[in-house]
Amino acid sequence: MSPKRVAILISGGGSNMVSLVRSMQEPGPGGEAHAGMPCLVLSNQPGAGGLERAKEMGVPTAVVDHRPFKGDRVAFEDALSARLHFEGAEIVCLAGFMRILTTHFVSEWQGKMLNIHPSLLPKYRGLHTHARALEAGEAEHGCTVHEVTPELDEGPILGQARLPILAGDTPESLAARVLVQEHRLYPAVLRRFAAGDREPVFLSQD
Numbered sequence: 360m361s362p363k364r365v366a367i368l369i370s371g372g373g374s375n376m377v378s379l380v381r382s383m384q385e386p387g388p389g390g391e392a393h394a395g396m397p398c399l400v401l402s403n404q405p406g407a408g409g410l411e412r413a414k415e416m417g418v419p420t421a422v423v424d425h426r427p428f429k430g431d432r433v434a435f436e437d438a439l440s441a442r443l444h445f446e447g448a449e450i451v452c453l454a455g456f457m458r459i460l461t462t463h464f465v466s467e468w469q470g471k472m473l474n475i476h477p478s479l480l481p482k483y484r485g486l487h488t489h490a491r492a493l494e495a496g497e498a499e500h501g502c503t504v505h506e507v508t509p510e511l512d513e514g515p516i517l518g519q520a521r522l523p524i525l526a527g528d529t530p531e532s533l534a535a536r537v538l539v540q541e542h543r544l545y546p547a548v549l550r551r552f553a554a555g556d557r558e559p560v561f562l563s564q565d
């Protein structure tokens with residue numbers, strides 16, 4: 360079977376995108392081929408650092424800037440979908456894509472679209488997750504990969520990686536340690552998902 364075509368949507372530096380692309384370009388732990396291949400890295404920000412990194416890795420890139428759409432989310436989403444279809448995308452990975460997507464877009468891609476969120480969902484949906492976990496006095500924190508459904512940061516959980524919160528942690532130190540786990544978790548989930556396996560992946564810090 361030919362590999363599934365995976366598009367990755369970014370808005371910034373794209374470190375999760377890099378970990379996903381690398382994982383698809385390398386054999387698996389047992390030497391097996393990946394069931395996915397990167398077909399496109401798409402950014403809504405023309406200056407996103409991840410675009411250069413994708414080009415260096417030999418992946419086609421595109422920009423669909425949201426600003427000319429002047430708040431017309433449906434028109435922006437139609438442009439996104441058109442670009443994804445043009446590349447034959449079969450799976451869409453959101454990786455630091457900082458636009459809220461409406462039901463219009465989500466319903467078209469539902470079941471094929473994943474997101475990574477920096478908290479142990481269902482805790483701390485939305486922004487500032489690390490600061491909120493610290494303020495709440497949590498003993499642990501982490502990240503979640505989930506299928507995207509119309510409600511923000513909801514959808515079936517496909518994997519979680521957890522780590523202890525340390526005395527003296529700041530939102531920045533915690534974010535840095537969670538990001539290391541994001542780079543392990545997202546590729547592990549995508550490897551399974553591309554092969555048609557939705558069994559969740561659970562990781563803890565090594």
Ligand code: GRF
Binds near residue numbers: 376454475476538
């Ligand atoms: C990550 O923390 C991700 O969880 C969040 O945005 C950040 C993206 O970082 N949604 P990068 O662009 O992948 O480096």
